[in-house]
Amino acid sequence: MEMLYHQYKRRVFGMAHRIVGGSDAEEVAQEVFVRVFRGLASFRGDSALSTWIYRLTVNAALSHLARRGRRNEVGDDGLTELPAPPATERDSALAARIETALTQLPAGYRAILVLHDVEGLSHEECAAILECRIGTCKSQLHKARARMRELLGANIAERNATDKGGTP
Amino acid sequence: MTTCDKTRPRLTAYLDGELADDHGSVVRGHLRECAACRQVARDEAALRDGLRLLPPVDPPASLWGGIQARLAAAEVADARRPLWLRVAERWIRWVRTARFAPTMPQLAAAGVFAAAAVTLLTLRAHRADEPPAPVPLPAPPEQIVRPAPSPSPSPSPGPRPALERTVEAPSADDVVADLLAEPARTTESYGRVVGELMTRAQTERARWSDADRSKFDTRVAELRGEIAHGGQPRSVQRTQRVLINYLQETLTHSRDNVMLASGGPQ
Numbered sequence: 001m002e003m004l005y006h007q008y009k010r011r012v013f014g015m016a017h018r019i020v021g022g023s024d025a026e027e028v029a030q031e032v033f034v035r036v037f038r039g040l041a042s043f044r045g046d047s048a049l050s051t052w053i054y055r056l057t058v059n060a061a062l063s064h065l066a067r068r069g070r071r072n073e074v075g076d077d078g079l080t081e082l083p084a085p086p087a088t089e090r091d092s093a094l095a096a097r098i099e100t101a102l103t104q105l106p107a108g109y110r111a112i113l114v115l116h117d118v119e120g121l122s123h124e125e126c127a128a129i130l131e132c133r134i135g136t137c138k139s140q141l142h143k144a145r146a147r148m149r150e151l152l153g154a155n156i157a158e159r160n161a162t163d164k165g166g167t168p
Numbered sequence: 169m170t171t172c173d174k175t176r177p178r179l180t181a182y183l184d185g186e187l188a189d190d191h192g193s194v195v196r197g198h199l200r201e202c203a204a205c206r207q208v209a210r211d212e213a214a215l216r217d218g219l220r221l222l223p224p225v226d227p228p229a230s231l232w233g234g235i236q237a238r239l240a241a242a243e244v245a246d247a248r249r250p251l252w253l254r255v256a257e258r259w260i261r262w263v264r265t266a267r268f269a270p271t272m273p274q275l276a277a278a279g280v281f282a283a284a285a286v287t288l289l290t291l292r293a294h295r296a297d298e299p300p301a302p303v304p305l306p307a308p309p310e311q312i313v314r315p316a317p318s319p320s321p322s323p324s325p326g327p328r329p330a331l332e333r334t335v336e337a338p339s340a341d342d343v344v345a346d347l348l349a350e351p352a353r354t355t356e357s358y359g360r361v362v363g364e365l366m367t368r369a370q371t372e373r374a375r376w377s378d379a380d381r382s383k384f385d386t387r388v389a390e391l392r393g394e395i396a397h398g399g400q401p402r403s404v405q406r407t408q409r410v411l412i413n414y415l416q417e418t419l420t421h422s423r424d425n426v427m428l429a430s431g432g433p434q
Contacts, residue, residue, distance in 0.1 A: 005232060013227035026231055033235045034242060042261060094218045117219035123186075142180040149211050156214040 012057050018114045019061035028064050032057045055129045058111050065107050101151035109144035358408035365415035372422045
């Protein structure tokens with residue numbers, strides 16, 4: 001049980017953190033692991049264990065948002081709790097802007113972006129986790145990225161280069 | 169000619185390497201000529217790379233402790249839940265996770281089976297309401313009379329109109345009238361059996377003690393009073409069944425006592 005926890009804790013907590021925000025991520029992650037440990041005996045193995053755990057995570061996070069009525073208003077409080085990324089200054093600036101934009105996305109878009117682009121899952125895995133068709137998954141991803149581009153503004157790449165140049 | 173409107177929806181798939189060669193070539197060709205789409209593609213690529221390079225988020229050290237506390241609380245709640253609720257939850261969980269999903273014919277067969285079972289139970293319950301057949305009691309020794317032999321022991325080979333007569337199907341009115349007359353017939357049947365048993369009891373009571381006779385008369389008068397008082401047909405029939413059982417038991421006991429040279433009902 002503890003091995004399973006250590007294997008998935010980063011991904012589960014990271015996904016929960018980026019979907020519901022930093023203040024509620026721990027509560028959602030706890031709920032997910034309790035469901036995993038209590039439901040492990042009834043896990044049928046129709047999908048990979050990781051797919052099942054990610055599905056529980058996404059469902060728990062979206063349900064949490066629905067319960068709180070905070071689907072589109074996560075706020076920036078989560079950003080203040082983000083640990084300092086061990087990356088270059090350029091990556092840090094872009095990451096901060098992306099994290100800010102992520103919090104302003106609708107929860108469904110946030111989920112598909114986190115699964116596909118942040119966690120690096122395939123369209124097939126995303127479709128299995130979100131329980132939708134692959135075509136729907138691709139379409140949602142396209143719309144989510146378009147919305148992110150709008151939120152980040154034009155010339156993302158150039159602004160990053162500018163940020164890098166302006167950073168002492 | 170490929171326009172921007174046709175290219176931009178394909179940019180996500182193109183940048184993820186999901187377009188087939190010919191489609192990818194078309195998108196590449198448009199991007200070479202269109203600066204606006206080239207900028208959108210650059211932005212999307214930067215966004216995709218930025219998302220992939222987001223730093224991992226470490227969970228707090230308290231997460232594992234919180235999970236263990238929640239698991240313990242869930243187990244305590246399990247122990248406090250009533251058994252029927254746990255069984256129901258287990259059944260619901262089994263139905264949700266079962267690989268066996270009943271098809272419509274299987275559901276229909278199960279429905280027919282359930283209906284047949286209900287019908288059978290209903291018929292058995294209805295039969296239980298009918299009067300019991302009286303226990304054949306031997307006549308008192310002094311009253312045993314051998315039946316006289318029949319003057320015509322062999323049946324005549326003549327026609328049997330009663331058996332060979334064609335039975336006509338009853339009309340709908342006949343069936344309804346028959347059903348309506350059923351309670352009266354049942355009551356009449358009870359009355360006939362009670363009369364026969366009372367006749368035998370009158371013969372037997374000569375051997376009972378005064379106390380037993382009084383007890384018998386009181387009980388019979390009480391039950392007959394209830395029957396005479398009327399009420400629902402079902403209730404009257406039930407009381408008649410009680411009277412019949414009482415008479416049968418009394419007569420059986422009296423017969424046993426005669427054989428053991430002691431007298432009176434209990």
